[in-house]
Amino acid sequence: MAHHDNGKAYWRANLKLGAVLLSIWFIVSFGFGILLVEPLNRIQFFGFKLGFWWAQQGSIYVFIVLIFVYVAAMRRLDRKYDVHEDED
Amino acid sequence: MDVQTLTYLFVGGSFALYIGIAIWSRAASTRDFYVAGAHVHPVANGMATAADWMSAASFISMAGIIAFLGYDGSVYLMGWTGGYVLLALLLAPYLRKFGEYTVPDFIGRRYYSHTARVVAVISLVVVSFTYVAGQMRGVGIVFSQFLGVEITWGVVIGMGVVFMYAVLGGMKGITYTQVAQYCVLIFAYLVPAIFISLMITGIPVPQIGLGAEVADGSGLSVLEKLDRTLVELGFAPYTEGSKATIDVFAITLALMVGTAGLPHVIVRFFTVPNVADARKSAGYALIFIALLYTTAPAVGAFARLNFIDTVHDEAYGEVAPWFKSWENVGLIGWLDKNEDGVIQYAPGAPFEGLPRFEAERGPLGERQVANPPTDGANEVYVDRDIMVLANPEIANLPGWVVALVAAGGVAAALSTAAGLLLVISASVSHDLIKNTFARNLTDRQELRYARIAAALAIGVAGYLGINPPGFVAEVVAFAFGLAAASLFPAIVLGIFSLRMNMQGAVAGMLAGLGFTFGYIVFFKFVAPELNNAEHWWLGISPEGIGAVGAAVNFAVAALVCRFTPAVPDEVAELVEGIRVPRASSGPGKPRA
Numbered sequence: 068m069a070h071h072d073n074g075k076a077y078w079r080a081n082l083k084l085g086a087v088l089l090s091i092w093f094i095v096s097f098g099f100g101i102l103l104v105e106p107l108n109r110i111q112f113f114g115f116k117l118g119f120w121w122a123q124q125g126s127i128y129v130f131i132v133l134i135f136v137y138v139a140a141m142r143r144l145d146r147k148y149d150v151h152e153d154e155d
Numbered sequence: 156m157d158v159q160t161l162t163y164l165f166v167g168g169s170f171a172l173y174i175g176i177a178i179w180s181r182a183a184s185t186r187d188f189y190v191a192g193a194h195v196h197p198v199a200n201g202m203a204t205a206a207d208w209m210s211a212a213s214f215i216s217m218a219g220i221i222a223f224l225g226y227d228g229s230v231y232l233m234g235w236t237g238g239y240v241l242l243a244l245l246l247a248p249y250l251r252k253f254g255e256y257t258v259p260d261f262i263g264r265r266y267y268s269h270t271a272r273v274v275a276v277i278s279l280v281v282v283s284f285t286y287v288a289g290q291m292r293g294v295g296i297v298f299s300q301f302l303g304v305e306i307t308w309g310v311v312i313g314m315g316v317v318f319m320y321a322v323l324g325g326m327k328g329i330t331y332t333q334v335a336q337y338c339v340l341i342f343a344y345l346v347p348a349i350f351i352s353l354m355i356t357g358i359p360v361p362q363i364g365l366g367a368e369v370a371d372g373s374g375l376s377v378l379e380k381l382d383r384t385l386v387e388l389g390f391a392p393y394t395e396g397s398k399a400t401i402d403v404f405a406i407t408l409a410l411m412v413g414t415a416g417l418p419h420v421i422v423r424f425f426t427v428p429n430v431a432d433a434r435k436s437a438g439y440a441l442i443f444i445a446l447l448y449t450t451a452p453a454v455g456a457f458a459r460l461n462f463i464d465t466v467h468d469e470a471y472g473e474v475a476p477w478f479k480s481w482e483n484v485g486l487i488g489w490l491d492k493n494e495d496g497v498i499q500y501a502p503g504a505p506f507e508g509l510p511r512f513e514a515e516r517g518p519l520g521e522r523q524v525a526n527p528p529t530d531g532a533n534e535v536y537v538d539r540d541i542m543v544l545a546n547p548e549i550a551n552l553p554g555w556v557v558a559l560v561a562a563g564g565v566a567a568a569l570s571t572a573a574g575l576l577l578v579i580s581a582s583v584s585h586d587l588i589k590n591t592f593a594r595n596l597t598d599r600q601e602l603r604y605a606r607i608a609a610a611l612a613i614g615v616a617g618y619l620g621i622n623p624p625g626f627v628a629e630v631v632a633f634a635f636g637l638a639a640a641s642l643f644p645a646i647v648l649g650i651f652s653l654r655m656n657m658q659g660a661v662a663g664m665l666a667g668l669g670f671t672f673g674y675i676v677f678f679k680f681v682a683p684e685l686n687n688a689e690h691w692w693l694g695i696s697p698e699g700i701g702a703v704g705a706a707v708n709f710a711v712a713a714l715v716c717r718f719t720p721a722v723p724d725e726v727a728e729l730v731e732g733i734r735v736p737r738a739s740s741g742p743g744k745p746r747a
Contacts, residue, residue, distance in 0.1 A: 078734055085244050092240045096233045096411075101404050104226070108394065114366030114376035119394045122229035123221075123452040124362060127236045127445050134243045134438035141248075141434060150735040152429045 077148035161558040177320030188325030189256035197432040201439025203333035206570035211293025214567035219539035221455035225393035234410025241415040243437035247424040251433035259586040265649040266657040278641040290572035291620025301561035314617040336566035343563025347546040361453035405699030413635030416643030419574040430736040458542040467500040477548040488536035503531035580608035636701025640667035644708040659716030667708030
């Protein structure tokens with residue numbers, strides 16, 4: 068059944084997108100901000116130690132970007148698989 | 156006009172605005188009352204979510220906590236923002252597609268069971284009440300601090316205002332007052348922050364000022380100077396942590412997952428018109444939240460630097476006036492241990508416990524502290540909360556800014572309290588009364604029950620605010636751990652697993668909740684003397700244990716699910732249905 072496969076493909080694409088975005092989410096916060104904070108702190112970044120900047124500023128900015136990338140990418144996926152809501 | 160009059164004017168004016176909005180946006184149906192008719196624009200919902208989310212603690216306490224914790228304070232910054240990524244990607248769009256009114260509604264339907272629904276209601280009520288008591292207390296404290304009103308009366312006035320717009324307007328009233336409250340609170344936060352940043356670095360953007368050079372000709376950046384000054388005084392450097400990495404990791408994760416599992420935040424995404432708007436709305440919410448959350452670490456660092464500069468090695472007779480005015484309130488205490496008339500600031504507590512003041516003043520006009528002194532060199536007690544509250548005075552800002560900060564603090568506390576009270580009342584009227592005990596209620600009857608439940612919840616919250624049980628302050632931080640360990644895994648599994656069944660979900664929720672609750676109660680109440688890194692399991696503090704609790708929930712659910720009956724077909728269909736914004740117009744299924 069064609070539209071069943073369509074639904075599955077949509078869901079797979081969705082999961083793949085989520086996995087990529089959540090990996091970035093993990094890397095900037097838990098990676099740069101926590102696990103790698105000491106080595107990164109040896110690098111100076113606009114008056115900040117880089118690890119400290121990721122923990123108190125950078126990760127938050129990336130979180131915002133991630134959500135809007137998700138919004139845009141899902142909009143395209145919704146249309147591609149013809150499951151988007153009617154514009155009203 | 157003096158500061159007191161201005162403060163009455165600002166706080167009173169903001170109350171008039173909130174009540175006006177409440178009358179304008181009266182709820183006419185349960186759909187209005189629970190989800191504001193699902194007509195809220197995603198940007199407005201983003202603002203409302205931000206106000207809902209940012210409590211008295213975010214507004215008043217967070218910058219002060221960061222000021223004293225330095226790098227370790229990052230757990231709150233990342234933890235309380237990163238959760239929105241989880242919300243946007245894993246929960247919000249699917250729950251919006253589900254389209255019902257409450258979180259227990261989803262859990263009850265997805266896991267086809269009243270037991271699951273009731274477990275979810277219990278988790279929700281426990282989480283929300285611990286949280287709301289802290290908010291009512293916050294309202295009381297702001298009132299007593301700025302308006303000279305008794306805490307009790309402060310709480311009563313706060314209850315009255317929330318009653319007006321929550322009981323009348325329900326979610327609809329709350330949403331639009333929260334939009335107004337967001338504007339008040341963010342303006343009140345940014346104005347002093349910008350002036351402090353200008354004063355210390357000459358740069359008006361606090362986020363950039365935090366990395367800039369201090370405008371005192373030393374050529375050092377703010378953080379370098381702070382590190383250097385603190386190390387000279389015997390503290391650990393500001394930009395390096397003293398918590399173990401595993402604990403920082405666990406606390407951050409528990410706060411993120413907990414944020415995404417808090418019912419009053421999740422419910423906000425039920426109020427937008429469609430799935431695409433739910434996704435967008437999470438993004439807007441995070442922008443509005445980030446405005447405060449990226450400013451807070453700058454405020455914290457500036458305030459700490461300024462505090463040390465003003466206080467350390469300064470003769471009491473010549474210290475800045477704000478030091479004395481907060482000493483008068485009792486949030487600063489000075490004990491001249493070496494009797495040189497000069498204030499010395501150093502690590503460690505200056506004396507045992509919270510300051511108790513003698514009736515008579517000392518020879519220099521200072522308030523005499525009665526507490527037994529400690530051995531350390533430190534002579535200054537300082538309550539962390541004043542870092543935000545004293546900012547306007549520290550930066551010599553005019554009286555209206557002080558008044559604005561008071562109105563902002565009240566807005567932050569009221570907006571969060573209202574959001575919490577609404578989810579409590581909705582889960583009582585909708586999940587317990589309508590869907591468990593009296594299934595044939597009409598919409599009007601259910602609406603009346605919802606209003607009664609909201610009024611009762613306000614009463615209980617007010618009582619807890621006036622007579623806080625000793626453990627409230629301790630427990631608020633753990634609401635996150637409990638939400639992380641109970642609701643979040645059940646919802647995520649309900650969406651992303653077609654096979655997760657009722658037995659698995661209920662066992663998982665109970666195991667996660669029981670484990671987290673047990674760990675916290677053990678270290679906080681049963682054996683508080685063991686509450687240190689040496690005795691913690693894997694070095695994870697009670698604050699961070701929710702992360703492990705969530706993992707326990709997932710693991711138990713997966714295990715139990717394998718040995719119990721499969722989900723019914725109609726539930727599998729329900730899950731398939733919420734995974735797509737609109738059913739595909741495939742062959743034989745023309746578009747509606």
